[in-house]
Amino acid sequence: MKVAILSSAPEAYAGALRGLPDVEIVATASWDAFEPVRLAAEAGARVLCEYPPAAKEADLKAMVDAGGDRLTFASPACHGEAFAVVRKGIAGGGIGELTTILGSLTTSADGGVLGVTVPYLLDLADAVLDGAPAQQVYAQTNTVLSGHGAESAAILTVRYRGGKVASFDCSRSRSATGRPVVTFIGDKGSVQYDAGPRLLGGDQAEPGGEDLDALLLKDFLGGGEVRGPDGQAALRTFRIIQAAYESAHTGQPVDLPSGG
Structure with missing residues:
Protein backbone atom coordinates (compact mmCIF):
# COMPACT_ATOMS: atom_id res chain seq x y z
CA MET A 1 0.00 0.00 0.00
CA ALA A 74 -6.34 12.56 11.35
CA SER A 75 -8.82 12.79 14.22
CA PRO A 76 -7.76 10.20 16.82
CA ALA A 77 -10.77 10.57 19.11
CA CYS A 78 -13.06 9.22 16.38
CA HIS A 79 -11.33 5.84 16.61
CA GLY A 80 -11.51 3.06 19.16
CA GLU A 81 -14.08 0.92 20.89
CA ALA A 82 -15.29 3.54 23.37
CA PHE A 83 -16.53 5.97 20.73
CA ALA A 84 -17.92 3.10 18.64
CA VAL A 85 -20.04 2.03 21.61
CA VAL A 86 -21.26 5.60 22.14
CA ARG A 87 -22.23 5.96 18.48
CA LYS A 88 -24.07 2.65 18.41
CA GLY A 89 -25.91 3.48 21.62
CA ILE A 90 -27.08 6.84 20.27
CA ALA A 91 -28.08 5.35 16.90
CA GLY A 92 -30.00 2.64 18.73
CA GLY A 93 -32.07 5.15 20.68
CA GLY A 94 -30.33 4.61 24.00
CA ILE A 95 -30.70 8.29 24.96
CA GLY A 96 -33.84 8.92 22.96
CA GLU A 97 -33.71 11.65 20.36
CA LEU A 98 -30.38 13.46 20.40
CA THR A 99 -30.91 17.19 20.97
CA THR A 100 -27.69 18.69 22.37
CA ILE A 101 -23.95 18.06 22.23
CA LEU A 102 -21.65 19.60 24.85
CA GLY A 103 -17.90 19.30 24.43
CA SER A 104 -14.64 20.62 25.82
CA LEU A 105 -11.00 20.38 24.82
CA THR A 106 -7.92 21.91 26.40
CA THR A 107 -4.68 22.04 24.44
CA SER A 108 -1.04 22.86 25.01
CA ALA A 109 -0.41 23.28 21.27
CA ASP A 110 0.62 26.59 19.77
CA GLY A 111 -1.80 28.68 17.75
CA GLY A 112 -5.32 29.93 18.28
CA VAL A 113 -7.56 27.45 20.04
CA LEU A 114 -10.32 27.68 17.44
CA GLY A 115 -8.03 26.19 14.82
CA VAL A 116 -6.16 23.66 16.96
CA THR A 117 -9.03 22.25 19.05
CA VAL A 118 -12.43 22.79 17.44
CA PRO A 119 -11.91 20.47 14.42
CA TYR A 120 -11.59 17.46 16.71
CA LEU A 121 -14.77 18.30 18.61
CA LEU A 122 -16.64 18.95 15.37
CA ASP A 123 -15.47 15.59 13.99
CA LEU A 124 -17.15 13.76 16.87
CA ALA A 125 -20.39 15.70 16.37
CA ASP A 126 -20.23 15.18 12.59
CA ALA A 127 -19.81 11.42 13.03
CA VAL A 128 -22.81 11.10 15.35
CA LEU A 129 -24.95 13.44 13.22
CA ASP A 130 -24.04 11.55 10.02
CA GLY A 131 -22.68 14.66 8.34
CA ALA A 132 -25.66 16.93 8.97
CA PRO A 133 -24.80 20.44 7.74
CA ALA A 134 -24.52 23.36 10.13
CA GLN A 135 -27.02 26.22 9.86
CA GLN A 136 -25.70 28.89 12.22
CA VAL A 137 -22.49 29.52 14.17
CA TYR A 138 -21.80 31.82 17.13
CA ALA A 139 -18.43 32.23 18.84
CA GLN A 140 -16.72 34.28 21.52
CA THR A 141 -12.96 34.32 22.10
CA ASN A 142 -10.35 35.98 24.29
CA THR A 143 -6.57 36.35 24.20
CA VAL A 144 -5.93 36.64 27.95
CA LEU A 145 -3.36 33.84 28.11
CA SER A 146 -1.72 34.39 24.75
CA GLY A 147 -1.14 38.12 25.10
CA HIS A 148 -1.40 38.59 21.33
CA GLY A 149 -3.80 38.01 18.45
CA ALA A 150 -4.16 34.23 18.77
CA GLU A 151 -7.15 33.28 20.88
CA SER A 152 -6.39 31.39 24.11
CA ALA A 153 -9.99 30.48 24.93
CA ALA A 154 -13.16 30.16 22.92
CA ILE A 155 -16.81 29.22 23.23
CA LEU A 156 -18.51 28.01 20.07
CA THR A 157 -22.17 27.18 19.47
CA VAL A 158 -23.33 25.44 16.31
CA ARG A 159 -26.97 25.01 15.31
CA TYR A 160 -27.46 22.20 12.82
CA ARG A 161 -30.24 21.85 10.30
CA GLY A 162 -32.93 19.85 12.02
CA GLY A 163 -32.59 21.75 15.30
CA LYS A 164 -29.74 19.95 17.07
CA VAL A 165 -27.26 22.21 18.88
CA ALA A 166 -23.59 21.70 19.79
CA SER A 167 -21.70 23.89 22.25
CA PHE A 168 -17.94 23.64 22.69
CA ASP A 169 -15.58 25.15 25.27
CA CYS A 170 -11.90 25.32 24.27
CA SER A 171 -8.87 26.66 26.10
CA ARG A 172 -5.10 26.43 26.51
CA SER A 173 -3.25 24.88 29.46
CA ARG A 174 0.25 23.52 29.99
CA SER A 175 -1.25 20.41 31.65
CA ALA A 176 -3.72 19.69 28.86
CA THR A 177 -4.33 16.12 27.69
CA GLY A 178 -5.26 17.24 24.20
CA ARG A 179 -8.19 14.79 24.23
CA PRO A 180 -11.83 15.89 23.96
CA VAL A 181 -14.64 15.19 26.38
CA VAL A 182 -18.11 15.24 24.82
CA THR A 183 -21.58 14.69 26.31
CA PHE A 184 -24.45 13.71 24.04
CA ILE A 185 -27.85 14.64 25.48
CA GLY A 186 -31.15 13.18 24.36
CA ASP A 187 -34.73 13.52 25.50
CA LYS A 188 -34.44 10.29 27.54
CA GLY A 189 -30.89 10.39 28.83
CA SER A 190 -27.29 11.29 28.10
CA VAL A 191 -23.91 9.65 27.54
CA GLN A 192 -20.39 11.04 27.91
CA TYR A 193 -17.37 10.14 25.84
CA ASP A 194 -13.96 10.94 27.35
CA ALA A 195 -11.19 10.33 24.81
CA GLY A 196 -8.43 10.64 27.42
CA PRO A 197 -9.61 9.57 30.89
CA ARG A 198 -7.10 10.17 33.65
CA LEU A 199 -5.28 7.12 34.95
CA LEU A 200 -6.24 6.27 38.53
CA GLY A 201 -3.08 5.97 40.59
CA GLY A 202 -0.95 6.62 37.55
CA ASP A 203 0.66 9.60 35.92
CA GLN A 204 -1.96 12.31 36.21
CA ALA A 205 -0.30 14.31 33.42
CA GLU A 206 -1.05 11.68 30.80
CA PRO A 207 -4.41 10.54 29.43
CA GLY A 208 -5.36 6.92 29.85
CA GLY A 209 -7.74 4.78 27.84
CA GLU A 210 -7.08 3.42 24.37
CA ASP A 211 -4.04 4.21 22.23
CA LEU A 212 -6.03 6.33 19.79
CA ASP A 213 -3.08 7.23 17.57
CA ALA A 214 -2.33 3.54 17.00
CA LEU A 215 -6.00 2.82 16.33
CA LEU A 216 -6.16 5.72 13.86
CA LEU A 217 -3.27 4.24 11.88
CA LYS A 218 -4.80 0.76 12.02
CA ASP A 219 -8.10 2.03 10.66
CA PHE A 220 -6.36 4.14 8.03
CA LEU A 221 -4.41 1.15 6.76
CA GLY A 222 -7.60 -0.87 6.43
CA GLY A 223 -7.52 -3.04 9.52
CA GLY A 224 -10.36 -1.30 11.32
CA GLU A 225 -13.98 -0.31 10.75
CA VAL A 226 -13.56 3.48 10.98
CA ARG A 227 -12.03 5.46 8.14
CA GLY A 228 -12.05 8.78 10.01
CA PRO A 229 -13.20 12.14 8.64
CA ASP A 230 -13.04 12.31 4.84
CA GLY A 231 -12.58 15.35 2.64
CA GLN A 232 -16.24 16.38 2.71
CA ALA A 233 -16.27 16.22 6.51
CA ALA A 234 -13.14 18.38 6.54
CA LEU A 235 -14.84 20.97 4.35
CA ARG A 236 -17.86 21.07 6.68
CA THR A 237 -15.53 21.57 9.62
CA PHE A 238 -13.52 24.26 7.81
CA ARG A 239 -16.66 26.27 6.98
CA ILE A 240 -17.85 26.15 10.58
CA ILE A 241 -14.49 27.38 11.88
CA GLN A 242 -14.35 30.21 9.34
CA ALA A 243 -17.85 31.24 10.41
CA ALA A 244 -16.69 31.09 14.04
CA TYR A 245 -13.85 33.54 13.32
CA GLU A 246 -16.29 35.86 11.60
CA SER A 247 -18.75 35.62 14.49
CA ALA A 248 -16.04 36.28 17.09
CA HIS A 249 -14.98 39.36 15.12
CA THR A 250 -18.47 40.81 14.62
CA GLY A 251 -20.11 39.62 17.84
CA GLN A 252 -23.04 38.27 15.83
CA PRO A 253 -24.22 34.79 14.81
CA VAL A 254 -23.24 33.77 11.28
CA ASP A 255 -25.57 31.86 9.00
CA LEU A 256 -24.05 29.24 6.73
CA PRO A 257 -25.28 28.70 3.17
CA SER A 258 -27.65 25.81 2.60
CA GLY A 259 -25.62 22.60 2.59
CA GLY A 260 -22.72 24.25 4.48
Whole structure:
Protein backbone atom coordinates (compact mmCIF):
# COMPACT_ATOMS: atom_id res chain seq x y z
CA MET A 1 0.00 0.00 0.00
CA LYS A 2 1.29 3.44 -0.96
CA VAL A 3 0.83 6.09 1.75
CA ALA A 4 1.46 9.85 1.78
CA ILE A 5 1.51 11.94 4.97
CA LEU A 6 0.72 15.66 5.21
CA SER A 7 1.27 16.96 8.73
CA SER A 8 2.83 19.65 10.89
CA ALA A 9 5.11 16.84 12.14
CA PRO A 10 5.06 14.16 9.41
CA GLU A 11 7.85 12.10 10.93
CA ALA A 12 5.66 11.29 13.93
CA TYR A 13 3.42 9.26 11.60
CA ALA A 14 6.18 8.05 9.31
CA GLY A 15 8.08 6.55 12.22
CA ALA A 16 5.06 4.43 13.18
CA LEU A 17 4.49 3.29 9.59
CA ARG A 18 8.04 2.42 8.62
CA GLY A 19 8.74 -1.26 8.87
CA LEU A 20 5.11 -2.33 8.53
CA PRO A 21 4.63 -5.02 5.90
CA ASP A 22 3.16 -3.95 2.56
CA VAL A 23 3.37 -0.22 3.42
CA GLU A 24 5.35 2.13 1.19
CA ILE A 25 5.65 5.80 2.22
CA VAL A 26 5.77 7.72 -1.04
CA ALA A 27 5.78 11.25 0.41
CA THR A 28 5.97 13.14 3.70
CA ALA A 29 5.39 16.87 3.74
CA SER A 30 4.65 19.69 6.16
CA TRP A 31 1.66 21.99 5.82
CA ASP A 32 3.38 24.59 3.63
CA ALA A 33 1.73 23.52 0.38
CA PHE A 34 -1.17 21.48 -0.98
CA GLU A 35 0.78 20.23 -3.98
CA PRO A 36 2.00 16.99 -2.28
CA VAL A 37 -1.60 15.78 -1.94
CA ARG A 38 -2.24 16.17 -5.67
CA LEU A 39 0.98 14.39 -6.53
CA ALA A 40 0.25 11.59 -4.04
CA ALA A 41 -3.26 11.17 -5.43
CA GLU A 42 -1.86 10.93 -8.96
CA ALA A 43 0.50 8.22 -7.71
CA GLY A 44 -2.47 6.25 -6.35
CA ALA A 45 -1.48 6.77 -2.71
CA ARG A 46 -3.83 6.98 0.23
CA VAL A 47 -3.26 10.25 2.07
CA LEU A 48 -3.39 10.90 5.81
CA CYS A 49 -3.71 14.61 6.62
CA GLU A 50 -3.88 16.75 9.68
CA TYR A 51 -6.12 19.79 9.58
CA PRO A 52 -4.25 22.72 8.02
CA PRO A 53 -3.39 25.51 10.49
CA ALA A 54 -4.49 28.07 7.90
CA ALA A 55 -6.00 27.71 4.47
CA LYS A 56 -8.35 29.16 1.92
CA GLU A 57 -11.47 27.15 1.18
CA ALA A 58 -10.60 26.99 -2.52
CA ASP A 59 -7.21 25.44 -1.70
CA LEU A 60 -8.70 22.92 0.71
CA LYS A 61 -11.43 22.00 -1.78
CA ALA A 62 -8.84 21.47 -4.51
CA MET A 63 -6.94 19.17 -2.17
CA VAL A 64 -10.12 17.25 -1.31
CA ASP A 65 -11.02 16.91 -4.99
CA ALA A 66 -7.53 15.61 -5.78
CA GLY A 67 -7.48 13.14 -2.88
CA GLY A 68 -10.96 11.76 -3.47
CA ASP A 69 -11.90 8.76 -1.35
CA ARG A 70 -8.22 8.09 -0.60
CA LEU A 71 -8.04 11.16 1.66
CA THR A 72 -8.45 10.80 5.44
CA PHE A 73 -8.04 13.49 8.09
CA ALA A 74 -6.34 12.56 11.35
CA SER A 75 -8.82 12.79 14.22
CA PRO A 76 -7.76 10.20 16.82
CA ALA A 77 -10.77 10.57 19.11
CA CYS A 78 -13.06 9.22 16.38
CA HIS A 79 -11.33 5.84 16.61
CA GLY A 80 -11.51 3.06 19.16
CA GLU A 81 -14.08 0.92 20.89
CA ALA A 82 -15.29 3.54 23.37
CA PHE A 83 -16.53 5.97 20.73
CA ALA A 84 -17.92 3.10 18.64
CA VAL A 85 -20.04 2.03 21.61
CA VAL A 86 -21.26 5.60 22.14
CA ARG A 87 -22.23 5.96 18.48
CA LYS A 88 -24.07 2.65 18.41
CA GLY A 89 -25.91 3.48 21.62
CA ILE A 90 -27.08 6.84 20.27
CA ALA A 91 -28.08 5.35 16.90
CA GLY A 92 -30.00 2.64 18.73
CA GLY A 93 -32.07 5.15 20.68
CA GLY A 94 -30.33 4.61 24.00
CA ILE A 95 -30.70 8.29 24.96
CA GLY A 96 -33.84 8.92 22.96
CA GLU A 97 -33.71 11.65 20.36
CA LEU A 98 -30.38 13.46 20.40
CA THR A 99 -30.91 17.19 20.97
CA THR A 100 -27.69 18.69 22.37
CA ILE A 101 -23.95 18.06 22.23
CA LEU A 102 -21.65 19.60 24.85
CA GLY A 103 -17.90 19.30 24.43
CA SER A 104 -14.64 20.62 25.82
CA LEU A 105 -11.00 20.38 24.82
CA THR A 106 -7.92 21.91 26.40
CA THR A 107 -4.68 22.04 24.44
CA SER A 108 -1.04 22.86 25.01
CA ALA A 109 -0.41 23.28 21.27
CA ASP A 110 0.62 26.59 19.77
CA GLY A 111 -1.80 28.68 17.75
CA GLY A 112 -5.32 29.93 18.28
CA VAL A 113 -7.56 27.45 20.04
CA LEU A 114 -10.32 27.68 17.44
CA GLY A 115 -8.03 26.19 14.82
CA VAL A 116 -6.16 23.66 16.96
CA THR A 117 -9.03 22.25 19.05
CA VAL A 118 -12.43 22.79 17.44
CA PRO A 119 -11.91 20.47 14.42
CA TYR A 120 -11.59 17.46 16.71
CA LEU A 121 -14.77 18.30 18.61
CA LEU A 122 -16.64 18.95 15.37
CA ASP A 123 -15.47 15.59 13.99
CA LEU A 124 -17.15 13.76 16.87
CA ALA A 125 -20.39 15.70 16.37
CA ASP A 126 -20.23 15.18 12.59
CA ALA A 127 -19.81 11.42 13.03
CA VAL A 128 -22.81 11.10 15.35
CA LEU A 129 -24.95 13.44 13.22
CA ASP A 130 -24.04 11.55 10.02
CA GLY A 131 -22.68 14.66 8.34
CA ALA A 132 -25.66 16.93 8.97
CA PRO A 133 -24.80 20.44 7.74
CA ALA A 134 -24.52 23.36 10.13
CA GLN A 135 -27.02 26.22 9.86
CA GLN A 136 -25.70 28.89 12.22
CA VAL A 137 -22.49 29.52 14.17
CA TYR A 138 -21.80 31.82 17.13
CA ALA A 139 -18.43 32.23 18.84
CA GLN A 140 -16.72 34.28 21.52
CA THR A 141 -12.96 34.32 22.10
CA ASN A 142 -10.35 35.98 24.29
CA THR A 143 -6.57 36.35 24.20
CA VAL A 144 -5.93 36.64 27.95
CA LEU A 145 -3.36 33.84 28.11
CA SER A 146 -1.72 34.39 24.75
CA GLY A 147 -1.14 38.12 25.10
CA HIS A 148 -1.40 38.59 21.33
CA GLY A 149 -3.80 38.01 18.45
CA ALA A 150 -4.16 34.23 18.77
CA GLU A 151 -7.15 33.28 20.88
CA SER A 152 -6.39 31.39 24.11
CA ALA A 153 -9.99 30.48 24.93
CA ALA A 154 -13.16 30.16 22.92
CA ILE A 155 -16.81 29.22 23.23
CA LEU A 156 -18.51 28.01 20.07
CA THR A 157 -22.17 27.18 19.47
CA VAL A 158 -23.33 25.44 16.31
CA ARG A 159 -26.97 25.01 15.31
CA TYR A 160 -27.46 22.20 12.82
CA ARG A 161 -30.24 21.85 10.30
CA GLY A 162 -32.93 19.85 12.02
CA GLY A 163 -32.59 21.75 15.30
CA LYS A 164 -29.74 19.95 17.07
CA VAL A 165 -27.26 22.21 18.88
CA ALA A 166 -23.59 21.70 19.79
CA SER A 167 -21.70 23.89 22.25
CA PHE A 168 -17.94 23.64 22.69
CA ASP A 169 -15.58 25.15 25.27
CA CYS A 170 -11.90 25.32 24.27
CA SER A 171 -8.87 26.66 26.10
CA ARG A 172 -5.10 26.43 26.51
CA SER A 173 -3.25 24.88 29.46
CA ARG A 174 0.25 23.52 29.99
CA SER A 175 -1.25 20.41 31.65
CA ALA A 176 -3.72 19.69 28.86
CA THR A 177 -4.33 16.12 27.69
CA GLY A 178 -5.26 17.24 24.20
CA ARG A 179 -8.19 14.79 24.23
CA PRO A 180 -11.83 15.89 23.96
CA VAL A 181 -14.64 15.19 26.38
CA VAL A 182 -18.11 15.24 24.82
CA THR A 183 -21.58 14.69 26.31
CA PHE A 184 -24.45 13.71 24.04
CA ILE A 185 -27.85 14.64 25.48
CA GLY A 186 -31.15 13.18 24.36
CA ASP A 187 -34.73 13.52 25.50
CA LYS A 188 -34.44 10.29 27.54
CA GLY A 189 -30.89 10.39 28.83
CA SER A 190 -27.29 11.29 28.10
CA VAL A 191 -23.91 9.65 27.54
CA GLN A 192 -20.39 11.04 27.91
CA TYR A 193 -17.37 10.14 25.84
CA ASP A 194 -13.96 10.94 27.35
CA ALA A 195 -11.19 10.33 24.81
CA GLY A 196 -8.43 10.64 27.42
CA PRO A 197 -9.61 9.57 30.89
CA ARG A 198 -7.10 10.17 33.65
CA LEU A 199 -5.28 7.12 34.95
CA LEU A 200 -6.24 6.27 38.53
CA GLY A 201 -3.08 5.97 40.59
CA GLY A 202 -0.95 6.62 37.55
CA ASP A 203 0.66 9.60 35.92
CA GLN A 204 -1.96 12.31 36.21
CA ALA A 205 -0.30 14.31 33.42
CA GLU A 206 -1.05 11.68 30.80
CA PRO A 207 -4.41 10.54 29.43
CA GLY A 208 -5.36 6.92 29.85
CA GLY A 209 -7.74 4.78 27.84
CA GLU A 210 -7.08 3.42 24.37
CA ASP A 211 -4.04 4.21 22.23
CA LEU A 212 -6.03 6.33 19.79
CA ASP A 213 -3.08 7.23 17.57
CA ALA A 214 -2.33 3.54 17.00
CA LEU A 215 -6.00 2.82 16.33
CA LEU A 216 -6.16 5.72 13.86
CA LEU A 217 -3.27 4.24 11.88
CA LYS A 218 -4.80 0.76 12.02
CA ASP A 219 -8.10 2.03 10.66
CA PHE A 220 -6.36 4.14 8.03
CA LEU A 221 -4.41 1.15 6.76
CA GLY A 222 -7.60 -0.87 6.43
CA GLY A 223 -7.52 -3.04 9.52
CA GLY A 224 -10.36 -1.30 11.32
CA GLU A 225 -13.98 -0.31 10.75
CA VAL A 226 -13.56 3.48 10.98
CA ARG A 227 -12.03 5.46 8.14
CA GLY A 228 -12.05 8.78 10.01
CA PRO A 229 -13.20 12.14 8.64
CA ASP A 230 -13.04 12.31 4.84
CA GLY A 231 -12.58 15.35 2.64
CA GLN A 232 -16.24 16.38 2.71
CA ALA A 233 -16.27 16.22 6.51
CA ALA A 234 -13.14 18.38 6.54
CA LEU A 235 -14.84 20.97 4.35
CA ARG A 236 -17.86 21.07 6.68
CA THR A 237 -15.53 21.57 9.62
CA PHE A 238 -13.52 24.26 7.81
CA ARG A 239 -16.66 26.27 6.98
CA ILE A 240 -17.85 26.15 10.58
CA ILE A 241 -14.49 27.38 11.88
CA GLN A 242 -14.35 30.21 9.34
CA ALA A 243 -17.85 31.24 10.41
CA ALA A 244 -16.69 31.09 14.04
CA TYR A 245 -13.85 33.54 13.32
CA GLU A 246 -16.29 35.86 11.60
CA SER A 247 -18.75 35.62 14.49
CA ALA A 248 -16.04 36.28 17.09
CA HIS A 249 -14.98 39.36 15.12
CA THR A 250 -18.47 40.81 14.62
CA GLY A 251 -20.11 39.62 17.84
CA GLN A 252 -23.04 38.27 15.83
CA PRO A 253 -24.22 34.79 14.81
CA VAL A 254 -23.24 33.77 11.28
CA ASP A 255 -25.57 31.86 9.00
CA LEU A 256 -24.05 29.24 6.73
CA PRO A 257 -25.28 28.70 3.17
CA SER A 258 -27.65 25.81 2.60
CA GLY A 259 -25.62 22.60 2.59
CA GLY A 260 -22.72 24.25 4.48
